Amino acid sequence: MDFSLSEEQLLLKDSITTFVDKDYLFDVRQKNIKTELGYSSDFWKTFADLGWLGMPFSEADGGYNGGPIDLMVIMESLGRGLVVEPYIPNVVLAGGLVSRLGSEEQKQDLLPKIISGEIQMSVAFSEPQSRFDLNDVITSAKKDGENYILDGYKAVVMNGPSSNNIIVVARTAGNQLDKEGLSLFIVDPSLKGVSLRNYSNVDGSKASEITLENVSVPDSSLLGSEGDAFSALEEVIDLATLAISAEAVGIMEKMNEITLEYSKTREQFGETLSSFQALQHRMVDTFMAYEQTKSLLLMCAAKLTDKSDDAKKAVSALKYQVGIAAKHVGEESVQLHGGMGVTDETNIGHYFKRLTTIRAIFGNTDYHLKRYSAL
Amino acid sequence: MNLSFSEEDLKFQDEVRSFIAENYPADIKNKMDNGIPVSKEDIQTWQRILSKKGWFAVNWPEEYGGTGWSITQKHIFQNELADANTPTLVPFGVSMCGPVVYTFGTQEQKDRFLPGIINNDVWWCQGYSEPGSGSDLASLKTKAVKDGDHYIVNGTKTWTTMAQHADWIFCLVRTETTDIKQQGISFLLIDMKTPGVEVKPIITIDGSHEVNMVYLDNVKVPVENLIGEEGAGWNIAKFLLAHERTGIGGIPALKREIRRLREITSELPLGEGFLKDDELFMDKLNKLEIDLLAAEYSELRTLAAMSKGGHPGPESSILKIKGTDLQQGLSDLFVEALGYYAHPFMSEDDLISNEGRIGPDFAANVMPHYLNYRKVSIYGGSNEIQRNVIAKAVLGI
Numbered sequence: 001m002d003f004s005l006s007e008e009q010l011l012l013k014d015s016i017t018t019f020v021d022k023d024y025l026f027d028v029r030q031k032n033i034k035t036e037l038g039y040s041s042d043f044w045k046t047f048a049d050l051g052w053l054g055m056p057f058s059e060a061d062g063g064y065n066g067g068p069i070d071l072m073v074i075m076e077s078l079g080r081g082l083v084v085e086p087y088i089p090n091v092v093l094a095g096g097l098v099s100r101l102g103s104e105e106q107k108q109d110l111l112p113k114i115i116s117g118e119i120q121m122s123v124a125f126s127e128p129q130s131r132f133d134l135n136d137v138i139t140s141a142k143k144d145g146e147n148y149i150l151d152g153y154k155a156v157v158m159n160g161p162s163s164n165n166i167i168v169v170a171r172t173a174g175n176q177l178d179k180e181g182l183s184l185f186i187v188d189p190s191l192k193g194v195s196l197r198n199y200s201n202v203d204g205s206k207a208s209e210i211t212l213e214n215v216s217v218p219d220s221s222l223l224g225s226e227g228d229a230f231s232a233l234e235e236v237i238d239l240a241t242l243a244i245s246a247e248a249v250g251i252m253e254k255m256n257e258i259t260l261e262y263s264k265t266r267e268q269f270g271e272t273l274s275s276f277q278a279l280q281h282r283m284v285d286t287f288m289a290y291e292q293t294k295s296l297l298l299m300c301a302a303k304l305t306d307k308s309d310d311a312k313k314a315v316s317a318l319k320y321q322v323g324i325a326a327k328h329v330g331e332e333s334v335q336l337h338g339g340m341g342v343t344d345e346t347n348i349g350h351y352f353k354r355l356t357t358i359r360a361i362f363g364n365t366d367y368h369l370k371r372y373s374a375l
Numbered sequence: 376m377n378l379s380f381s382e383e384d385l386k387f388q389d390e391v392r393s394f395i396a397e398n399y400p401a402d403i404k405n406k407m408d409n410g411i412p413v414s415k416e417d418i419q420t421w422q423r424i425l426s427k428k429g430w431f432a433v434n435w436p437e438e439y440g441g442t443g444w445s446i447t448q449k450h451i452f453q454n455e456l457a458d459a460n461t462p463t464l465v466p467f468g469v470s471m472c473g474p475v476v477y478t479f480g481t482q483e484q485k486d487r488f489l490p491g492i493i494n495n496d497v498w499w500c501q502g503y504s505e506p507g508s509g510s511d512l513a514s515l516k517t518k519a520v521k522d523g524d525h526y527i528v529n530g531t532k533t534w535t536t537m538a539q540h541a542d543w544i545f546c547l548v549r550t551e552t553t554d555i556k557q558q559g560i561s562f563l564l565i566d567m568k569t570p571g572v573e574v575k576p577i578i579t580i581d582g583s584h585e586v587n588m589v590y591l592d593n594v595k596v597p598v599e600n601l602i603g604e605e606g607a608g609w610n611i612a613k614f615l616l617a618h619e620r621t622g623i624g625g626i627p628a629l630k631r632e633i634r635r636l637r638e639i640t641s642e643l644p645l646g647e648g649f650l651k652d653d654e655l656f657m658d659k660l661n662k663l664e665i666d667l668l669a670a671e672y673s674e675l676r677t678l679a680a681m682s683k684g685g686h687p688g689p690e691s692s693i694l695k696i697k698g699t700d701l702q703q704g705l706s707d708l709f710v711e712a713l714g715y716y717a718h719p720f721m722s723e724d725d726l727i728s729n730e731g732r733i734g735p736d737f738a739a740n741v742m743p744h745y746l747n748y749r750k751v752s753i754y755g756g757s758n759e760i761q762r763n764v765i766a767k768a769v770l771g772i
């Protein structure tokens with residue numbers, strides 16, 4: 001039994017931590033999220049130069065053969081820094097689908113550019129009625145000679161605004177809730193009939209509402225075989241769920257540190273907040289919530305690495321726990337800061353906002369509790 | 376035991392209901408129902424409508440323009456206002472400064488300040504908290520030094536709600552440095568237009584501007600603006616804390632909102648059905664409703680005791696804790712109901728633009744409300760401080 005990281009993983013963690021502490025300053029982040037792009041393309045270039053973008057890809061695809069544990073290390077460290085650059089939608093989701101399902105040609109076309117940071121991609125999987133069910137897809141794709149015709153609506157597509165290509169989940173057969181009959185298409189958002197409404201989310205990230213109206217795409221944009229996308233999609237979303245859970249664990253660790261530090265300096269009634277037992281116990285509880293979540297994170301990363309039979313169940317156990325702990329740690333950290341906790345100026349509120357959106361992304365506690373029970 | 380309203384009370388309820396139905400301006404109602412922030416002018420318009428009817432300063436003694444209503448009638452009135460989704464009345468003048476002035480002020484002060492409050496011509500804000508004095512309010516440092524017929528005031532107030540709209544601020548200031556920090560505090564009214572008063576916005580995590588820093592730099596305040604004796608400020612503050620604490624749980628609004636959420640669950644598509652088919656979600660909604668019933672009946676018990684001449688004592692701390700817990704819990708359920716659609720951030724401009732909203736119509740202010748409502752367990756005496764109060768005053772520890 002060994003929970004420790006490898007030498008390389010420690011180096012990776014070190015390099016991200018150094019970047020986050022030295023370069024990814026809070027006020028720089030706040031400035032960046034207010035720009036139209038919503039993040040820094042210079043930082044994205046840095047991610048590429050330091051090899052982080054290539055981590056999850058095989059050597060054959062030009063990557064570094066990283067596994068779930070490496071991904072966990074990256075995201076936990078990025079979480080601590082409240083990094084808004086779209087690693088998950090671009091690298092984990094879109095990159096994950098292309099590397100799993102892409103033809104040689106598609107891989108050679110897209111993966112090197114993802115790894116070098118040249119292009120941005122995203123995956124449009126959710127719809128207004130689908131909530132968190134990946135199989136719930138109304139958007140349709142109908143064969144039309146050498147083309148497919150896409151029609152439908154995609155909701156809250158993460159990283160949609162800066163994407164050069166969007167992987168659209170569409171139904172080529174079956175009924176709304178069927179797992180069979182789902183297909184993936186690589187869609188250029190400038191195509192006729194594709195319209196994006198872009199906006200910012202409360203956590204500073206960017207997303208799009210996407211309408212597809214009679215959009216004609218060539219056969220060659222089909223990713224993987226027709227009607228067969230569900231299991232790869234589920235696998236990639238599971239990996240992304242691990243990634244975002246790791247981000248949450250990093251955020252919670254950081255929020256607990258910030259709150260503890262604040263409680264040791266803020267004085268009321270002639271004493272520091274940390275001297276009040278009512279608050280000590282609360283901080284012990286948020287610390288325990290973090291520890292419990294970290295344990296499930298490590299368990300889940302190990303099970304995904306081993307491809308064990310109960311890996312999916314582990315993912316749902318983890319995300320359920322993340323949802324519970326994120327609410328607890330987030331709300332308590334704000335409360336213990338008093339009025340300072342609700343100001344836009346202090347970083348704690350921004351960590352809180354990201355932690356709050358993470359509660360829902362890739363499924364909230366209810367969704368994962370049900371999935372856990374059903375598996 | 377009889378927990379229903381009397382015949383007269385029901386008649387009164389009808390009267391209030393029809394008045395609101397006939398007089399609540401459609402444009403303000405439209406904003407309230409669609410989550411568009413109301414302006415100062417909107418609130419002023421609505422408060423003036425109530426005022427003209429004699430229904431604004433409901434809790435004031437009749438001689439100053441109050442209603443003379445029974446406690447039950449006041450309760451019914453609050454319920455109806457909330458039920459119709461009218462803008463929350465701004466408490467700083469009518470519920471805070473007014474009662475202080477008619478209880479502790481001189482005849483001149485009453486004549487000077489009460490009409491402006493009841494007519495809604497003068498807006499007030501509350502200058503208690505300071506950067507170093509939040510929960511430990513009595514440690515406040517803003518100094519008022521007497522200089523002939525004026526005080527010279529220096530210090531910084533913070534978290535001052537609506538200071539950007541206020542004409543006047545009521546402040547706790549230190550007029551004397553004493554061993555016991557509660558002594559030496561005075562209650563002073565300051566005209567915001569006085570030279571040396573500077574207001575700077577504090578933006579909150581939901582992106583809104585409701586609180587401010589108020590800097591007081593050599594502000595010259597006439598001595599006739601002192602309420603009560605010099606050094607009586609802490610007692611006045613404590614009087615205010617005990618005053619009008621029922622209603623603090625915001626229960627009528629909670630009842631309206633939980634009803635709205637229930638309606639929403641029948642409208643929000645989920646798969647081939649609706650959110651109401653999701654048992655785990657509905658469990659949470661029902662549990663919250665039971666908790667709300669308990670709070671509602673706790674409040675009614677307090678009201679009943681008061682109408683027999685009792686005082687709302689530390690029970691108000693219980694109502695504050697339970698009410699704000701419920702408000703936060705419900706705001707979180709709205710967020711959960713929306714799934715991903717809780718995430719898009721809409722600015723005020725987006726809300727009224729022609730482009731339409733992202734996701735369901737009601738979605739736009741759900742997350743901002745959740746974020747903003749973290750405040751309710753922090754202000755008005757934080758929920759930790761309320762627990763300290765209950766421990767001391769109720770449990771006798």
Ligand SMILES: Cc1cc2nc3c(=O)[nH]c(=O)nc-3n(C[C@H](O)[C@H](O)[C@H](O)COP(=O)(O)OP(=O)(O)OC[C@H]3O[C@@H](n4cnc5c(N)ncnc54)[C@H](O)[C@@H]3O)c2cc1C
Nearest residue numbers: 274275276277278279280281282283284285762766770772
């Ligand atoms: C089933 C059982 C088996 C046991 N077996 C053994 C045994 O084999 N050998 C042995 O030596 N003892 C044994 N104990 C005794 C056990 O260790 C004590 O009960 C325990 O240490 C608590 O002490 P107490 O019962 O005197 O409660 P107290 O110490 O009086 O505490 C009462 C309550 O106050 C709380 N409290 C106390 N101090 C603080 C503080 N500073 N801050 C916050 N809360 C506080 C406690 O958590 C508890 O909830 C056993 C007890 C039980 C119930």
Ligand SMILES: Cc1cc2nc3c(=O)[nH]c(=O)nc-3n(C[C@H](O)[C@H](O)[C@H](O)COP(=O)(O)OP(=O)(O)OC[C@H]3O[C@@H](n4cnc5c(N)ncnc54)[C@H](O)[C@@H]3O)c2cc1C
Nearest residue numbers: 335336338339501503504509510534535536750754757759
């Ligand atoms: C949106 C908003 C509007 C406000 N409007 C006004 C206004 O109009 N006028 C005004 O004067 N003030 C206003 N306030 C200020 C409010 O009253 C204070 O924020 C509140 O008193 C808490 O003080 P603080 O923020 O300094 O937190 P602190 O006092 O620093 O408290 C930080 C945390 O420690 C806890 N704590 C402190 N002491 C103890 C203790 N002894 N035991 C256990 N826990 C403790 C607190 O509960 C809190 O969780 C407003 C605040 C907010 C957030």
